[in-house]
Amino acid sequence: MTVLRARNLQKHYGKGDGLVRAVDHVDLDVAAGETVAVMGPSGCGKSTLLHLLGGLDRPNEGEILLNGRRIDNASENALARTRRTDIGFVFQSFHLMEELTAVENVELSALMAGHSPRASRRRARQLLDEVGLADRAQFLPSALSGGQRQRIAVARALCNEPLVVLADEPTGNLDSAATIDVLQLFEQLHERGQTLVIVTHDARIAATADRLLTMRDGAVVDETRLTGGTTGQLGALLGFEE
Ligand code: ADP
Ligand code: MG
Numbered sequence: 001m002t003v004l005r006a007r008n009l010q011k012h013y014g015k016g017d018g019l020v021r022a023v024d025h026v027d028l029d030v031a032a033g034e035t036v037a038v039m040g041p042s043g044c045g046k047s048t049l050l051h052l053l054g055g056l057d058r059p060n061e062g063e064i065l066l067n068g069r070r071i072d073n074a075s076e077n078a079l080a081r082t083r084r085t086d087i088g089f090v091f092q093s094f095h096l097m098e099e100l101t102a103v104e105n106v107e108l109s110a111l112m113a114g115h116s117p118r119a120s121r122r123r124a125r126q127l128l129d130e131v132g133l134a135d136r137a138q139f140l141p142s143a144l145s146g147g148q149r150q151r152i153a154v155a156r157a158l159c160n161e162p163l164v165v166l167a168d169e170p171t172g173n174l175d176s177a178a179t180i181d182v183l184q185l186f187e188q189l190h191e192r193g194q195t196l197v198i199v200t201h202d203a204r205i206a207a208t209a210d211r212l213l214t215m216r217d218g219a220v221v222d223e224t225r226l227t228g229g230t231t232g233q234l235g236a237l238l239g240f241e242e
Contacts, residue, residue, distance in 0.1 A: 002068075003195045004030040004053060004164050009062035011048050011218075022048040023059070024218030030164065033193040035186075037206035040215035046199040047168050049215070053197065054087045054166045055079045067163055085113045088157030090167035094149045096141040102152050103128060103137040109159035120159075127155035131185060147178025154185055164195045171202055183208065 011023040022045045030036050038046050051057040053064060055071050064072040071082055089095075096105050103124045110120035128134050131151040141149050150170060157165050167186070171179040179202065187208050189196060198205060206212050207226065214222040 001032045002029045003032045003034075003066065004028070004197070005063075005065040005068075006053060007063045007065075009049070009052060009064065010060050011045075011052055011057070012060055021045075021218045023052060026062075026218075026220055028053075028213075028220070030195060030197060032195055034211065035190045035196040035198065035209040037209035037212045038197065038199045038215060039201065039206055039212065044215040045218040046215055048218075050166050050168050050197065050199055053164075054089055055083050056089075084109070085160045086163045088160070088162035088165040090150070090153050090157050090165065090170045092169040092172040094141070094146075094153045094173075096149055096152060096156075098141050101138050101140055102133060102144070105141070105152055106155045106159055109156050113160045123159060124155070127158055128152070131155045145178065146174050147181045150174060150178070150182050151185060154182070154189075158189075158194075164197065165189065167196065167198045167200075169199055169201060171200065171205060179204070 006026055006028040009023055009026040009028070010021070013020045013022055024045070026049060038049065040046055048057070052059050052072075055064075055074070059072055062072065063070060066082065066086060071079060074082065097108070100108065103121070106127055107120040107124035110123050111117065115123070125134070125137060128137050131154055133148060133151055133155070136144060136148060141152070144152070154170075170186070171182050174182060183205055186196065186198065186205065190208060198209065200206055209226055212224045212226055213220050
Protein backbone atom coordinates (compact mmCIF):
# COMPACT_ATOMS: atom_id res chain seq x y z
CA MET A 1 0.00 0.00 0.00
CA THR A 2 1.26 3.46 -0.85
CA VAL A 3 1.32 5.83 2.11
CA LEU A 4 2.81 8.85 0.42
CA ARG A 5 2.53 9.66 -3.26
CA ALA A 6 3.72 12.67 -5.22
CA ARG A 7 2.87 13.31 -8.85
CA ASN A 8 4.61 15.83 -11.08
CA LEU A 9 5.63 17.86 -8.06
CA GLN A 10 7.06 21.28 -8.85
CA LYS A 11 8.19 24.15 -6.66
CA HIS A 12 9.93 27.22 -7.98
CA TYR A 13 11.25 30.36 -6.40
CA GLY A 14 11.83 33.74 -8.04
CA LYS A 15 11.06 34.48 -11.68
CA GLY A 16 12.60 35.37 -15.02
CA ASP A 17 16.37 35.00 -15.00
CA GLY A 18 16.27 34.38 -11.24
CA LEU A 19 13.89 31.41 -11.48
CA VAL A 20 15.02 28.47 -9.36
CA ARG A 21 13.37 25.11 -9.97
CA ALA A 22 13.87 23.81 -6.44
CA VAL A 23 11.69 20.76 -7.12
CA ASP A 24 11.29 19.88 -10.76
CA HIS A 25 8.73 17.26 -11.88
CA VAL A 26 9.22 14.79 -9.04
CA ASP A 27 7.18 11.59 -8.86
CA LEU A 28 7.42 9.51 -5.72
CA ASP A 29 5.68 6.55 -4.12
CA VAL A 30 6.53 5.53 -0.60
CA ALA A 31 5.04 2.20 0.46
CA ALA A 32 3.84 1.44 3.98
CA GLY A 33 6.79 0.42 6.13
CA GLU A 34 9.32 1.52 3.57
CA THR A 35 12.38 3.64 4.36
CA VAL A 36 13.42 5.93 1.52
CA ALA A 37 16.70 7.84 1.68
CA VAL A 38 17.23 10.98 -0.38
CA MET A 39 20.74 12.16 -1.18
CA GLY A 40 22.18 14.83 -3.43
CA PRO A 41 24.38 17.91 -3.35
CA SER A 42 23.55 20.97 -1.27
CA GLY A 43 20.89 23.09 -2.95
CA CYS A 44 19.47 20.28 -5.11
CA GLY A 45 16.02 20.57 -3.51
CA LYS A 46 15.98 17.90 -0.81
CA SER A 47 14.59 20.12 1.95
CA THR A 48 12.08 21.73 -0.38
CA LEU A 49 10.84 18.28 -1.41
CA LEU A 50 10.49 17.19 2.21
CA HIS A 51 8.63 20.38 3.14
CA LEU A 52 6.20 19.82 0.27
CA LEU A 53 5.66 16.17 1.22
CA GLY A 54 4.93 17.17 4.79
CA GLY A 55 2.60 20.04 4.01
CA LEU A 56 4.98 22.66 5.42
CA ASP A 57 4.98 24.29 2.03
CA ARG A 58 2.75 24.12 -1.06
CA PRO A 59 3.80 23.10 -4.55
CA ASN A 60 3.33 25.29 -7.62
CA GLU A 61 2.20 22.23 -9.55
CA GLY A 62 1.48 18.61 -8.89
CA GLU A 63 -0.29 16.46 -6.35
CA ILE A 64 0.60 14.96 -2.98
CA LEU A 65 -1.50 12.18 -1.54
CA LEU A 66 -1.24 10.85 1.99
CA ASN A 67 -3.03 7.51 2.33
CA GLY A 68 -4.81 8.33 -0.89
CA ARG A 69 -6.00 11.74 0.29
CA ARG A 70 -4.88 14.92 -1.48
CA ILE A 71 -3.04 17.27 0.88
CA ASP A 72 -1.53 19.72 -1.62
CA ASN A 73 -4.87 21.50 -2.07
CA ALA A 74 -6.23 21.02 1.45
CA SER A 75 -7.43 24.03 3.43
CA GLU A 76 -4.96 25.59 5.88
CA ASN A 77 -6.89 24.09 8.79
CA ALA A 78 -7.00 20.63 7.29
CA LEU A 79 -3.32 20.80 6.43
CA ALA A 80 -2.41 21.91 9.96
CA ARG A 81 -4.36 18.95 11.33
CA THR A 82 -2.58 16.60 8.94
CA ARG A 83 0.82 17.95 10.03
CA ARG A 84 -0.10 17.53 13.70
CA THR A 85 -1.46 14.02 13.53
CA ASP A 86 -0.27 12.19 10.42
CA ILE A 87 3.26 13.46 9.86
CA GLY A 88 6.30 13.44 12.12
CA PHE A 89 9.14 15.84 11.34
CA VAL A 90 12.75 15.56 12.45
CA PHE A 91 15.00 18.51 11.59
CA GLN A 92 18.75 18.87 11.47
CA SER A 93 18.69 21.55 14.17
CA PHE A 94 16.20 19.68 16.43
CA HIS A 95 13.68 22.58 16.71
CA LEU A 96 12.93 21.85 20.36
CA MET A 97 11.25 24.43 22.59
CA GLU A 98 14.14 25.59 24.75
CA GLU A 99 11.96 26.67 27.68
CA LEU A 100 10.18 23.30 27.89
CA THR A 101 11.61 20.15 29.46
CA ALA A 102 12.24 17.01 27.43
CA VAL A 103 8.95 15.41 28.45
CA GLU A 104 7.04 18.66 27.83
CA ASN A 105 8.53 18.93 24.34
CA VAL A 106 7.27 15.45 23.52
CA GLU A 107 3.85 15.72 25.14
CA LEU A 108 3.14 19.03 23.43
CA SER A 109 2.63 17.11 20.18
CA ALA A 110 0.00 14.91 21.78
CA LEU A 111 -1.72 17.86 23.48
CA MET A 112 -1.87 19.75 20.19
CA ALA A 113 -3.43 16.72 18.54
CA GLY A 114 -6.20 16.89 21.11
CA HIS A 115 -5.18 14.21 23.61
CA SER A 116 -5.82 14.72 27.30
CA PRO A 117 -2.98 16.01 29.52
CA ARG A 118 -2.85 12.70 31.34
CA ALA A 119 -2.73 10.59 28.16
CA SER A 120 -0.22 12.98 26.58
CA ARG A 121 2.14 12.76 29.55
CA ARG A 122 1.85 8.97 29.62
CA ARG A 123 2.63 8.72 25.91
CA ALA A 124 5.56 11.16 26.19
CA ARG A 125 7.11 9.22 29.07
CA GLN A 126 6.75 5.97 27.17
CA LEU A 127 8.48 7.47 24.13
CA LEU A 128 11.31 8.97 26.17
CA ASP A 129 11.80 5.50 27.61
CA GLU A 130 11.89 4.02 24.10
CA VAL A 131 14.57 6.45 22.96
CA GLY A 132 16.60 5.76 26.10
CA LEU A 133 16.04 9.09 27.82
CA ALA A 134 13.59 8.27 30.62
CA ASP A 135 16.09 9.67 33.12
CA ARG A 136 16.29 13.00 31.26
CA ALA A 137 12.53 13.72 31.22
CA GLN A 138 12.82 16.84 33.39
CA PHE A 139 15.91 18.26 31.69
CA LEU A 140 15.80 21.35 29.51
CA PRO A 141 17.22 20.89 26.00
CA SER A 142 20.15 23.17 26.91
CA ALA A 143 21.28 20.58 29.46
CA LEU A 144 21.35 17.77 26.90
CA SER A 145 23.83 16.72 24.22
CA GLY A 146 23.05 17.04 20.52
CA GLY A 147 22.39 13.33 20.22
CA GLN A 148 20.03 13.41 23.19
CA ARG A 149 18.20 16.41 21.77
CA GLN A 150 17.72 14.64 18.48
CA ARG A 151 16.39 11.55 20.25
CA ILE A 152 13.84 13.79 21.98
CA ALA A 153 12.94 15.26 18.59
CA VAL A 154 12.43 11.72 17.26
CA ALA A 155 10.22 10.89 20.28
CA ARG A 156 8.21 14.03 19.56
CA ALA A 157 7.86 13.08 15.90
CA LEU A 158 6.48 9.67 16.91
CA CYS A 159 4.08 10.97 19.53
CA ASN A 160 0.92 10.74 17.43
CA GLU A 161 1.87 7.55 15.58
CA PRO A 162 2.28 9.38 12.27
CA LEU A 163 1.69 7.70 8.93
CA VAL A 164 5.13 8.88 7.87
CA VAL A 165 8.21 10.36 9.54
CA LEU A 166 10.13 12.89 7.44
CA ALA A 167 13.69 13.57 8.58
CA ASP A 168 15.88 16.31 7.08
CA GLU A 169 19.56 15.56 7.69
CA PRO A 170 18.81 14.29 11.19
CA THR A 171 22.49 13.65 11.94
CA GLY A 172 23.79 16.77 10.19
CA ASN A 173 24.62 18.50 13.48
CA LEU A 174 25.84 15.45 15.38
CA ASP A 175 29.24 14.02 16.13
CA SER A 176 30.07 10.51 15.14
CA ALA A 177 28.97 8.77 18.37
CA ALA A 178 25.63 10.61 18.43
CA THR A 179 25.15 9.85 14.74
CA ILE A 180 25.36 6.15 15.52
CA ASP A 181 22.78 6.51 18.33
CA VAL A 182 20.34 8.25 16.02
CA LEU A 183 21.12 5.82 13.21
CA GLN A 184 20.18 2.92 15.50
CA LEU A 185 16.99 4.68 16.46
CA PHE A 186 15.95 5.00 12.81
CA GLU A 187 16.86 1.37 12.23
CA GLN A 188 14.54 0.40 15.09
CA LEU A 189 11.75 2.49 13.61
CA HIS A 190 12.31 0.81 10.27
CA GLU A 191 12.16 -2.64 11.85
CA ARG A 192 8.90 -1.69 13.57
CA GLY A 193 7.40 -0.84 10.22
CA GLN A 194 7.41 2.95 10.50
CA THR A 195 7.28 4.57 7.07
CA LEU A 196 10.26 6.92 6.76
CA VAL A 197 11.75 9.41 4.33
CA ILE A 198 15.24 10.50 5.37
CA VAL A 199 17.29 13.18 3.66
CA THR A 200 20.90 12.54 4.51
CA HIS A 201 24.52 13.08 3.53
CA ASP A 202 25.53 10.08 5.59
CA ALA A 203 26.04 6.87 3.62
CA ARG A 204 25.59 4.82 6.82
CA ILE A 205 22.07 6.20 7.24
CA ALA A 206 21.26 5.79 3.56
CA ALA A 207 22.47 2.18 3.75
CA THR A 208 19.65 1.36 6.18
CA ALA A 209 17.02 2.38 3.61
CA ASP A 210 15.04 0.15 1.26
CA ARG A 211 15.48 2.61 -1.54
CA LEU A 212 17.88 5.43 -2.31
CA LEU A 213 16.87 8.41 -4.41
CA THR A 214 19.49 10.78 -5.76
CA MET A 215 18.48 14.35 -6.58
CA ARG A 216 20.16 16.92 -8.76
CA ASP A 217 18.84 20.35 -9.73
CA GLY A 218 15.41 19.62 -8.28
CA ALA A 219 14.90 16.30 -10.04
CA VAL A 220 15.26 12.68 -8.97
CA VAL A 221 18.02 11.48 -11.28
CA ASP A 222 18.62 8.02 -9.88
CA GLU A 223 16.75 5.44 -7.88
CA THR A 224 18.35 2.35 -6.39
CA ARG A 225 16.67 -0.43 -4.47
CA LEU A 226 18.89 -1.57 -1.63
CA THR A 227 18.89 -4.96 -0.03
CA GLY A 228 19.78 -5.63 3.60
CA GLY A 229 23.35 -5.02 4.73
CA THR A 230 24.30 -2.97 1.74
CA THR A 231 26.81 -0.61 3.25
CA GLY A 232 29.48 -2.00 0.95
CA GLN A 233 27.22 -1.89 -2.09
CA LEU A 234 26.23 1.66 -1.27
CA GLY A 235 29.81 2.68 -0.64
CA ALA A 236 30.67 1.36 -4.08
CA LEU A 237 27.71 3.20 -5.58
CA LEU A 238 28.80 6.43 -3.99
CA GLY A 239 32.35 5.90 -5.06
CA PHE A 240 33.74 5.28 -1.56
CA GLU A 241 36.35 2.73 -0.70
CA GLU A 242 35.23 0.15 1.82
P1 ADP B 1 18.86 21.18 -0.23
O1 ADP B 1 18.02 20.89 0.95
O2 ADP B 1 19.04 20.04 -1.16
O3 ADP B 1 20.19 21.76 0.15
P2 ADP B 1 16.89 23.25 -0.77
O4 ADP B 1 15.63 22.51 -0.95
O5 ADP B 1 17.10 23.93 0.55
O6 ADP B 1 18.13 22.31 -1.11
O7 ADP B 1 17.00 24.37 -1.88
C1 ADP B 1 16.80 24.08 -3.27
C2 ADP B 1 16.96 25.35 -4.07
O8 ADP B 1 15.89 26.23 -3.81
C3 ADP B 1 18.23 26.13 -3.75
O9 ADP B 1 18.71 26.71 -4.94
C4 ADP B 1 17.76 27.18 -2.79
O10 ADP B 1 18.58 28.31 -2.83
C5 ADP B 1 16.36 27.46 -3.30
N1 ADP B 1 15.45 27.89 -2.23
C6 ADP B 1 15.05 27.14 -1.17
N2 ADP B 1 14.18 27.81 -0.40
C7 ADP B 1 14.03 29.03 -0.98
C8 ADP B 1 13.25 30.20 -0.65
N3 ADP B 1 12.45 30.23 0.41
N4 ADP B 1 13.36 31.26 -1.48
C9 ADP B 1 14.16 31.22 -2.57
N5 ADP B 1 14.90 30.16 -2.94
C10 ADP B 1 14.84 29.08 -2.16
MG1 MG C 1 18.44 20.97 2.97
